[in-house]
Amino acid sequence: MTRNELINNILKKKSFLCVGLDSDIHKIPSFLHETDDPVFEFNRGIIDATADFAVAYKPNIAFYESIGASGWVTLKKTVDYIKENYPDIFTIADAKRGDIGNTSKLYARAFFENMDFDAVTVAPYMGEDSVKPFLEYPGKWVILLALTSNKGADDFQYHPDDGNSLYKLVLNKSQSWADKENMMYVVGATRADMLSDIRKIVPDHFLLIPGIGVQGGSLDDVVGHGMNNKCGLLVNSSRGIIFADNNKEYARSAREKTNELQRNMEAHLYKRGIL
Numbered sequence: 001m002t003r004n005e006l007i008n009n010i011l012k013k014k015s016f017l018c019v020g021l022d023s024d025i026h027k028i029p030s031f032l033h034e035t036d037d038p039v040f041e042f043n044r045g046i047i048d049a050t051a052d053f054a055v056a057y058k059p060n061i062a063f064y065e066s067i068g069a070s071g072w073v074t075l076k077k078t079v080d081y082i083k084e085n086y087p088d089i090f091t092i093a094d095a096k097r098g099d100i101g102n103t104s105k106l107y108a109r110a111f112f113e114n115m116d117f118d119a120v121t122v123a124p125y126m127g128e129d130s131v132k133p134f135l136e137y138p139g140k141w142v143i144l145l146a147l148t149s150n151k152g153a154d155d156f157q158y159h160p161d162d163g164n165s166l167y168k169l170v171l172n173k174s175q176s177w178a179d180k181e182n183m184m185y186v187v188g189a190t191r192a193d194m195l196s197d198i199r200k201i202v203p204d205h206f207l208l209i210p211g212i213g214v215q216g217g218s219l220d221d222v223v224g225h226g227m228n229n230k231c232g233l234l235v236n237s238s239r240g241i242i243f244a245d246n247n248k249e250y251a252r253s254a255r256e257k258t259n260e261l262q263r264n265m266e267a268h269l270y271k272r273g274i275l
Contacts, residue, residue, distance in 0.1 A: 001090055001118045001139060001141075002139065002181070003180065003181050003206070005088075006055070006090055006206070007230055007231065009055045009088050009089075009090070010055055010231050010269075011269075011274070011275065012088075013052070013053065013054075013055055013262070014262065014265065014266040014269060014275060015053055015054065015055055015261075015262040015265050015266065016055060016231050016233045016234055016235055016265055016269075017053060017054045017055060017056070017234075017235060017236075017237065017258065017261050017262055017265060018054065018055065018056035018057065018058050018090075018092065018208065018234045018235060018236040018237075019046065019050055019054045019056070019057050019058070019236070019237065019238070019241055019242070019258065020057075020058045020059075020060060020094070020210070020236050020237065020238025020239075020241075020242070021043055021046065021047075021057055021058065021059040021060070021063075021078065021238075021242065022059075022060045022063050022238040022239065022242065023039045023042050023043055023046075023059070023063050023064075023242065024063055025038060025039055025063075025066075025067060027243055027246070028042040028246075028250075029042070029246050029247055029248065029250050031248060037070075037073075037074055037077065039063075039064070039067070039071070039074045040074045040077050040078060040081075042242075042250075043059075043074075043078045043081070044078075044081060045250065045251040045254075046241070046242050046250075046251060046254050047078075047081065047082060047085075047086070048085075048251065049251035049252065049254050049255040049258070050241065050254055050255055050258040051085075051086045051089060053255075053258040053259055053261070053262040054089065054258060054262075055089060055090060055234070056089060056090040056091070056092055056234050056236075057082055057089060057090075057091055057092070058091075058092040058093075058094050058208075058236055058238075059075060059078060059079075059092075059093065059094065060094040060238070061075070061093060061094060061095040075115070076114075076115060079091055079115050079116060079117060080116075083116060090118050090119065090234070091116075091117045091118045091119070092117065092118065092119045092120070092121065092143065092208070093111045093115065093117040093119070093120040093121070094121050095107070095111060095120050095121055096121050096122070096123050096145065097111075097120065097121075097122055097123065097134075098122050098123035098124065098125065098126055098130045098131065099126065099130055100126065100129070100130060101129040101130065101132070101133060104129075104130050104131070104132075104133040104134060105133040107120075107133075107134070108120070108133045108134045108136070108137065112134075112137045112140050113137075117140075118139075118140060118141060119140065119141035119142070119143050119184070120134060120140075120141075120142065120143065121143045121144075121145065121186060121208075122134055122142050122143065122144055122145070123145050124144050124145060124146075124170050124174060128173075128177055131144065131174070131177055132177065135177065135178050135182060135183075140182065141182050141183065141184060142178060142182065142183050142184070143183075143184040143185065143186055143208050144170065144174055144183060144184070144185050144186065145170075145185075145186045146167050146170050146171055146185040146186055146187055146198070147167040147185075147186075147187045147188060147191050147194060147198065148186065148188050148191075168197075168201060171185065171198065171201045171202055172201060175202070180202075180204045180205045180206070183205065184205060184206040184207060184208050184234070185198075185202060185205060185206075185207050185208070186207075186208050186209075186210065187207050187208070187209055187226070188209070188210060188211045188217070189209050189210065189211030189212045189217020189218065189219075189221070189222050189235070190211050190217045192217060192218060192221035192222045192224075192225050192226065193221070193225060194225075195207070195222065195225035195226035196225045196226075198226070199225070199226060199228065203228060204228065204230070204232070205232065206232050206233070206234060207226055207232060207233055207234070208234045208236060209222050209226065209233055209234065209235045209236060210236040210238075211236075212235055212236070212237055212240075219235060219261070219264055219265070219268075220268075222235060223268045223272075227268065227272055227274075229272075229274070230274070231269065231272075231274055235261075235265070237257075237261060240257060241254050241257045241258055241261075242254055244256070244257045
């Protein structure tokens with residue numbers, strides 16, 4: 001998916017919402033365990049209920065790996081279902097991969113060739129040669145971890161290196177590897193006050209923002225500090241949507257939560273003159 005296609009879908013749906021498919025088999029409604037593939041059936045219900053309000057879906061790979069071999073089958077079925085039924089929606093493998101070059105080539109093959117995701121999250125710690133293999137696929141995206149919302153981010157990401165915080169070094173250095181057409185950055189919503197400084201470094205790139213809702217991030221703060229004149233945001237919500245209810249009405253509850261977020265996003269897009 002190209003940058004323009006993603007922007008056009010944001011304008012069409014009046015939404016920059018990414019739904020995180022963090023589908024924990026131990027938290028999905030119990031009646032689904034009577035089906036052959038409970039997590040897939042759960043995902044399908046969520047997707048069908050929310051697809052007209054979302055522009056992206058982001059399965060976190062850990063929730064599928066944790067099931068074993070069958071989890072990979074479920075993941076593939078989920079991505080195929082999105083591609084076949086909602087081909088305008090951007091798909092993100094939240095895998096946080098990154099290894100020496102020949103290993104990264106295989107990770108890229110797994111998520112871009114075998115799974116056909118549009119994007120994969122990548123950890124930059126090992127540097128350029130660990131990221132480049134993911135950038136060799138036309139029309140595919142790398143979403144580089146920059147500034148995360150977890151408590152442990154304080155251990156490394158803010159520490160100065162020659163007067164520069166590590167996350168700023170990642171933002172500056174990585175721009176020589178790719179551009180706004182195929183690279184995004186992860187910035188946690190709980191660090192929204194730092195988005196203004198981040199925008200000075202990467203004014204035109206898309207930012208994937210997890211952490212609103214359950215994790216305590218504010219949509220208003222994210223928009224206020226991080227939105228650019230093309231929107232430039234994919235704001236993710238996972239648990240607050242997919243586990244809004246735990247009974248047979250789970251999909252309807254997810255739809256209501258998603259619709260509420262979409263309406264808020266629409267208001268921000270109008271306020272900024274993007275719509």
